Amino acid sequence: MKKSRLNVLVIEDNELNRYLLTFLLEHRGHRVRSATDGPAGIALAKALLPDLVLLDIQLPTMHGYDVAATLREVESVGNIPIIAVTSHAMAGDRENALAAGCSGYIEKPIDPDTFVDEVESVCWQSPDMESS
Amino acid sequence: MSTNRPDDEHGQNSVLPPSCKPGSRWSLRCRALLITAVYATVASLWIYASDHALMALAADTETFSRWSVYKGIGFVLVTSLLLLLLIWWAFGALEKAYADLKALNQNLEKRVRARTNELELVANRAETADHLKSSFLATMSHELRTPLNSIIGFTGIILQGMAGPITREQKKQLGMVRSSARHLLDLINDVLDISKIEAGQLQVRRELFDLTDAIDQVIESVRPLAEKKGLSLHGDIAAELSTMCSDRRRVEQILLNLLNNAIKFTDQGSVALHVELEPAWIPTTAAGDANNGASLRGEQPVPAVQFRITDTGIGIRPEDIEQLFKPFNQVDSGLTRQHDGTGLGLAICSRLTKLLGGTIKVDSQWSQGSEFTVILPLELP
Numbered sequence: 269m270k271k272s273r274l275n276v277l278v279i280e281d282n283e284l285n286r287y288l289l290t291f292l293l294e295h296r297g298h299r300v301r302s303a304t305d306g307p308a309g310i311a312l313a314k315a316l317l318p319d320l321v322l323l324d325i326q327l328p329t330m331h332g333y334d335v336a337a338t339l340r341e342v343e344s345v346g347n348i349p350i351i352a353v354t355s356h357a358m359a360g361d362r363e364n365a366l367a368a369g370c371s372g373y374i375e376k377p378i379d380p381d382t383f384v385d386e387v388e389s390v391c392w393q394s395p396d397m398e399s400s
Numbered sequence: 401m402s403t404n405r406p407d408d409e410h411g412q413n414s415v416l417p418p419s420c421k422p423g424s425r426w427s428l429r430c431r432a433l434l435i436t437a438v439y440a441t442v443a444s445l446w447i448y449a450s451d452h453a454l455m456a457l458a459a460d461t462e463t464f465s466r467w468s469v470y471k472g473i474g475f476v477l478v479t480s481l482l483l484l485l486l487i488w489w490a491f492g493a494l495e496k497a498y499a500d501l502k503a504l505n506q507n508l509e510k511r512v513r514a515r516t517n518e519l520e521l522v523a524n525r526a527e528t529a530d531h532l533k534s535s536f537l538a539t540m541s542h543e544l545r546t547p548l549n550s551i552i553g554f555t556g557i558i559l560q561g562m563a564g565p566i567t568r569e570q571k572k573q574l575g576m577v578r579s580s581a582r583h584l585l586d587l588i589n590d591v592l593d594i595s596k597i598e599a600g601q602l603q604v605r606r607e608l609f610d611l612t613d614a615i616d617q618v619i620e621s622v623r624p625l626a627e628k629k630g631l632s633l634h635g636d637i638a639a640e641l642s643t644m645c646s647d648r649r650r651v652e653q654i655l656l657n658l659l660n661n662a663i664k665f666t667d668q669g670s671v672a673l674h675v676e677l678e679p680a681w682i683p684t685t686a687a688g689d690a691n692n693g694a695s696l697r698g699e700q701p702v703p704a705v706q707f708r709i710t711d712t713g714i715g716i717r718p719e720d721i722e723q724l725f726k727p728f729n730q731v732d733s734g735l736t737r738q739h740d741g742t743g744l745g746l747a748i749c750s751r752l753t754k755l756l757g758g759t760i761k762v763d764s765q766w767s768q769g770s771e772f773t774v775i776l777p778l779e780l781p
Contacts, residue, residue, distance in 0.1 A: 284549075284550040291562075379552075380560065
């Protein structure tokens with residue numbers, strides 16, 4: 269069954285982008301919490317057990333791929349869909365993100381008209397969401 | 401002798417030890433021949449003349465035979481001495497040749513080692529430079545897109561009225577902000593694309609996709625631009641074509657670039673894309689495109705797709721065609737103000753075509769129109 273109101277955790281270091289993602293998601297009625305780096309994001313994910321994690325890849329202190337891999341190893345949050353939101357866009361980035369355990373990949377700059385639709389479709393396609 | 405020879409680079413002569421030179425080998429043989437000839441003559445004369453002399457000197461046969469034994473022993477002693485000298489001399493020459501060779505070998509080893517170290521150093525330096533280049537590209541890509549992400553994102557939010565109502569004029573001006581931001585993004589993407597290709601960072605993906613679907617999408621995404629300029633836009637695909645196995649995103653990028661260009665440089669008339677099957681295409685260098693294909697020569701014919709983009713625009717002067725596929729070369733600087741763009745589109749098209757194993761060429765009549773032909777193998781090798 270689809271859950272129409274998602275609890276989203278945004279892990280993004282850039283303040284403006286964090287605000288942008290939060291605004292877009294909240295405008296569609298989702299609840300958003302955010303963290304500014306990897307370790308804080310992992311701690312928050314364990315505490316909140318969100319429905320979805322939006323993860324920036326170029327983060328200070330801890331790389332986004334490592335954050336994704338770490339989240340996958342924790343039993344309580346291991347099945348939460350993770351969407352990489354990255355401006356990296358180099359050869360093999362998508363493959364690397366998926367290999368690190370991300371369920372989806374959205375390239376920056378995001379298109380505000382379609383961004384939330386993309387996020388929702390990744391989230392609702394994920395097998396974990398079917399049962400919740 | 402040659403152990404301390406300076407490390408000269410004067411070609412073959414320095415590589416051979418002196419005793420191995422053809423000239424000295426001949427003189428060696430001549431000397432051996434001369435010695436043998438002199439020996440044979442002297443020995444024969446000795447045997448012949450000495451018996452006569454002995455016979456004249458010796459009074460009786462007993463004395464004669466005793467003296468001839470002494471004579472024989474003396475002959476053997478003298479010839480042994482000669483033989484010893486010869487062997488001594490020959491072995492000396494051999495020893496010297498061996499020492500020369502050994503020294504040369506060591507010298508060569510030293511040189512090879514030095515050269516190997518040099519090459520390793522160069523390779524390491526190149527690797528470091530390559531690494532720096534790609535990490536620079538990744539960083540630039542991130543740094544440039546991050547602020548654009550905010551600009552495009554927030555403009556979109558305000559334009560959609562998500563942040564509250566706006567006036568018609570505000571909407572118009574914000575639309576301009578957004579289209580400028582998108583243009584800036586296109587420029588950044590083009591510059592990054594060409595840099596990635598030049599740095600060998602761009603990899604093509606091989607996937608099976610619906611060609612008809614891809615062509616439809618490409619045509620539909622440029623249609624608004626053509627309609628805005630009042631141009632007729634037409635796309636057709638041969639019935640026998642259905643799927644293609646290549647990098648869809650890159651194929652679309654090439655076609656979008658060429659179609660956008662065609663529309664940009666056409667003020668009236670039409671722009672068209674014709675897609676046909678080329679059942680037995682031999683990958684060769686296309687005329688008019690210096691960037692393509694020496695490595696592809698001599699290959700077996702393969703099925704390929706031919707994309708033809710035609711327009712009725714301003715065309716290209718023959719003298720400009722050669723420059724067309726080089727980066728930062730928008731033909732005729734006078735046009736630069738009139739037709740904005742990076743001047744990178746065709747350079748990117750040309751390089752992407754090459755990466756996808758194909759060729760690109762152009763036919764154009766000044767003020768009549770242009771025709772770009774891209775041929776890509778139906779299956780990316």
